[in-house]
Amino acid sequence: MMTSEKDTEQNEELNEKQKPPVSMAGRVAATGFCGGVLWSFVAYIAYLFHFSEISPNMILQPFVLGEWKKHGLGTVISIILIGVISIGAAFLYFLLLKRLKTMWPGILYGLVLWLLVFFVFNPIFPDVRTVTELTSDTIITTICIYLLYGLFVGYSISFEYNELNSEKLARALGMHRE
Amino acid sequence: MPDHKEEKIRVYRNPAKNEEYFKNRVGMGTSYDVGVRKLTILDKEIQLYYLNGLCDTAYIIHLMRELVAINNRKEDPDELVDIVENRLLNAQVEKVKTLDETTDQVLSGLVAVIVEGAGFAFIIDVRSYPGRNPEEPDTEKVVRGARDGFVENIVVNTALLRRRIRDERLRVKMTKVGERSKTDLSICYIEDIADPDLVEIVEKEIASIDVDGLTMADKTVEEFIVNQSYNPFPLVRYTERPDVAANHVLEGHVIIIVDTSPSVIITPTTLFHHVQHAEEYRQAPSVGTFLRWVRFFGILASTLFLPIWFLFVLQPDLLPDNMKFIGLNKDTHIPIILQIFLADLGIEFLRMAAIHTPTALSTAMGLIAAVLIGQIAIEVGLFSPEVILYVSLAAIGTFTTPSYELSLANKMSRLVLMILVALFHIKGLVIGFTVLIIAMASIKSLQTPYLWPLIPFNGKALWQVLVRTAKPGAKVRPSIVHPKNRLRQPTNS
Numbered sequence: 001m002m003t004s005e006k007d008t009e010q011n012e013e014l015n016e017k018q019k020p021p022v023s024m025a026g027r028v029a030a031t032g033f034c035g036g037v038l039w040s041f042v043a044y045i046a047y048l049f050h051f052s053e054i055s056p057n058m059i060l061q062p063f064v065l066g067e068w069k070k071h072g073l074g075t076v077i078s079i080i081l082i083g084v085i086s087i088g089a090a091f092l093y094f095l096l097l098k099r100l101k102t103m104w105p106g107i108l109y110g111l112v113l114w115l116l117v118f119f120v121f122n123p124i125f126p127d128v129r130t131v132t133e134l135t136s137d138t139i140i141t142t143i144c145i146y147l148l149y150g151l152f153v154g155y156s157i158s159f160e161y162n163e164l165n166s167e168k169l170a171r172a173l174g175m176h177r178e
Numbered sequence: 179m180p181d182h183k184e185e186k187i188r189v190y191r192n193p194a195k196n197e198e199y200f201k202n203r204v205g206m207g208t209s210y211d212v213g214v215r216k217l218t219i220l221d222k223e224i225q226l227y228y229l230n231g232l233c234d235t236a237y238i239i240h241l242m243r244e245l246v247a248i249n250n251r252k253e254d255p256d257e258l259v260d261i262v263e264n265r266l267l268n269a270q271v272e273k274v275k276t277l278d279e280t281t282d283q284v285l286s287g288l289v290a291v292i293v294e295g296a297g298f299a300f301i302i303d304v305r306s307y308p309g310r311n312p313e314e315p316d317t318e319k320v321v322r323g324a325r326d327g328f329v330e331n332i333v334v335n336t337a338l339l340r341r342r343i344r345d346e347r348l349r350v351k352m353t354k355v356g357e358r359s360k361t362d363l364s365i366c367y368i369e370d371i372a373d374p375d376l377v378e379i380v381e382k383e384i385a386s387i388d389v390d391g392l393t394m395a396d397k398t399v400e401e402f403i404v405n406q407s408y409n410p411f412p413l414v415r416y417t418e419r420p421d422v423a424a425n426h427v428l429e430g431h432v433i434i435i436v437d438t439s440p441s442v443i444i445t446p447t448t449l450f451h452h453v454q455h456a457e458e459y460r461q462a463p464s465v466g467t468f469l470r471w472v473r474f475f476g477i478l479a480s481t482l483f484l485p486i487w488f489l490f491v492l493q494p495d496l497l498p499d500n501m502k503f504i505g506l507n508k509d510t511h512i513p514i515i516l517q518i519f520l521a522d523l524g525i526e527f528l529r530m531a532a533i534h535t536p537t538a539l540s541t542a543m544g545l546i547a548a549v550l551i552g553q554i555a556i557e558v559g560l561f562s563p564e565v566i567l568y569v570s571l572a573a574i575g576t577f578t579t580p581s582y583e584l585s586l587a588n589k590m591s592r593l594v595l596m597i598l599v600a601l602f603h604i605k606g607l608v609i610g611f612t613v614l615i616i617a618m619a620s621i622k623s624l625q626t627p628y629l630w631p632l633i634p635f636n637g638k639a640l641w642q643v644l645v646r647t648a649k650p651g652a653k654v655r656p657s658i659v660h661p662k663n664r665l666r667q668p669t670n671s
Binding site for chain 2: 030031034035046048049050051103107136137140141144147148151152155156157158159160163
């Protein structure tokens with residue numbers, strides 16, 4: 001590479017070439033946020049069509065915030081809030097399970113999250129009935145959404161992690177140049 | 179096959195023995211298309227073996243005229259072989275030592291010239307294969323843009339690609355596949371972009387193909403490379419457009435061109451390679467994005483709309499209050515699931531019939547289909563109008579899918595979802611959908627996750643899928659092909 005003549009444009013491209021476009025932590029955060037938003041949006045649609053009795057805005061229930069939390073704005077805010085919380089879930093997966101290469105641990109992770117939310121955290125949400133009182137449709141729908149969420153977050157993180165550690169990406173980013 | 183290699187026979191010095199070989203092994207005299215022309219030049223016999231139909235007679239006559247002209251000059255008979263080599267006026271002349279290889283070449287349409295006493299054969303490329311000229315592919319039409327398409331001839335196809343990429347690093351590796359058919363196949367990539375591991379995998383898979391013939395050309399190759407088995411989703415992308423192929427080569431993909439097929443294989447591919455179309459790249463980025471979203475909507479319609487609507491028919495209480503009108507307005511005599519399947523089957527009939535029917539008759543067929551089957555079936559109460567509406571919507575959605583293979587796979591998953599909904603209602607739909615996504619995510623085609631960049635998630639790449647981005651802004655190649663050179667525009671040139 002010709003480093004001697006650096007005009008600004010070249011400089012920019014050089015920088016782009018030498019450092020990874022986004023760091024691993026950034027990617028984990030982005031994956032977590034997008035996963036949370038995407039699947040809570042799907043959950044909202046499922047709620048809209050009565051597939052499940054639980055709307056994403058159950059997340060706002062512990063807080064006394066007034067009537068708006070039950071309408072459109074509340075839903076948007078809860079979806080974004082779930083996205084933010086989901087960043088934490090993504091980092092948890094990153095810390096514990098990132099080395100596993102297949103997608104199945106991700107799906108399992110989703111199932112564990114579901115158990116956690118519906119059994120352990122259940123008392124936090126006063127409006128949500130306990131699992132035994134929910135309809136079977138609700139249970140199946142929410143489990144499926146959590147499984148897909150787990151797949152999304154888990155598979156993305158382990159794939160990204162293994163890619164980043166592979167020589168291929170290093171070469172693609174121009175780190176080991178002949 | 180090892181036993182084939184052992185019996186390799188060198189070209190005889192005695193012309194009668196060579197002729198004998200061709201008569202016994204290649205069936206000269208029995209098969210009418212293999213022939214030999216014998217000339218006597220400077221008192222030695224020269225044989226010219228050819229296969230009529232695959233070579234250009236004008237060139238052969240030209241070659242023979244030059245050979246016969248040797249007689250007119252007083253040349254030294256001892257140097258005959260060198261003189262003949264000089265007189266074979268063609269760009270591609272090769273020496274071949276064994277009769278097996280000579281036979282292969284003659285059967286590919288080249289001519290073999292064997293000089294008495296030489297012990298080898300000159301192979302001259304005078305091939306001229308029957309075939310059509312490049313024309314616009316029927317399945318990938320665009321309003322603007324190049325109208326040439328790949329043809330059944332591998333040489334022309336390579337040339338079409340080379341015309342678009344004049345890079346010195348473009349590699350076109352030729353091999354022969356098929357124990358009996360000996361079909362030409364070439365692997366095409368750019369040396370300093372494509373992932374060497376990917377090239378190696380593809381080469382290895384192709385070398386291990388053990389089959390007698392590749393009559394279905396690229397499709398057979400695909401089945402050997404990606405081990406599709408009973409998974410309906412297409413694991414490689416086919417294209418008949420040289421511009422699409424060239425674009426993918428530049429992105430770092432590896433292209434496989436198989437002789438006798440007008441479509442080339444693009445590897446590796448993900449699901450999202452099947453939902454894009456050249457048309458999007460021929461319009462302004464915003465228009466291209468719009469087209470792409472409409473197309474996505476069509477693809478979703480072809481897969482999910484019908485099962486969801488069917489669910490709402492079964493359980494109208496699921497609908498929000500302002501959407502209550504969806505569903506059936508009148509009671510019908512036949513169960514809805516049966517109606518949907520019958521209507522879907524009817525559309526399949528039509529589609530199949532339309533493929534096989536000559537154009538002159540297809541207008542009449544369309545009329546019968548539209549008026550008689552559609553209209554009358556509703557009037558006699560066989561179908562309810564809503565069924566026709568939603569089944570047609572799904573059918574049109576299938577037609578908007580750019581990849582024919584994907585549209586068929588979507589149709590099948592739609593029918594499976596319908597059965598699940600009929601059996602288990604909400605649970606069937608939800609579990610079916612989940613299993614579908616998980617199954618698709620678990621597919622790997624040449625070590626590439628099938629749902630990338632959605633699962634595993636890659637924001638930038640997903641943006642490229644959702645939005646047709648402008649070319650000047652597209653600086654990096656997609657990471658999934660592991661390009662050796664990530665940037666599209668080299669900095670130091």
